Amino acid sequence: MTDQLTAVTRRLPALPDPVLSGLVVVLLLFNALLTLVVEVLFLPLYIGSVPMPISALLAAPINVALVYGMESVTGRLGFAFAPIVVWVFGFLVCASRGPGGDILLGSDGRTLLLLACGVIPPVAYLYYRSNANLFRTR
Incomplete structure (x- = not known):
């Protein structure tokens, strides 16, 4: 039972230096x-x-x-959602009108598909990770 628990909760090794961890967090947010x-x-x-x-x-x-x-860098499940928050903020900026009236994202199904594919799978993954003990079979 303990081996299963450690297999589910095992992540990448934590970075020892907090400055390096902060740099990786900034790079992940920029990458989003x-x-x-x-x-x-x-x-x-x-x-x-x-x-x-x-x-x-x-x-x-x-x-x-x-x-x-x-999630590997921070270890906090709530903060692991930060790249998706940045991604959604950027999505909303791209969906709004620019100074010349230009819109990068139109009002069609492709835009809705991009929003759904960009948000639903990470939310489902975080939901699974937060409830990993409930989904484990005995």
Whole structure:
């Protein structure tokens, strides 16, 4: 039973230096914005005449990896959600009008797919991690 518990709660080794940990946190938050920019720019991708929102589908594993990385560095489950908060803030900025009236994200299904794929999988992962003891079979 204890081996199963340690297998579920085992993460990457903690960084010994708090300055290095803080730098990794800042890089993960910056990476959340950087990946959002790439996802938004490649969202209107077409192959022939067919829209292919591949970047929306890639948002799910990327954001889960960001949350996993943050959880490995901080050790606090609540703070592990910080990259997704930064990602959603950037999403809202991209969805609003710019100074010239330009909008990066249109009002269509691809934008909704990007939002759903960017938020739902990391939330589901954090929900699973916070309730890992409930999902374990005996």
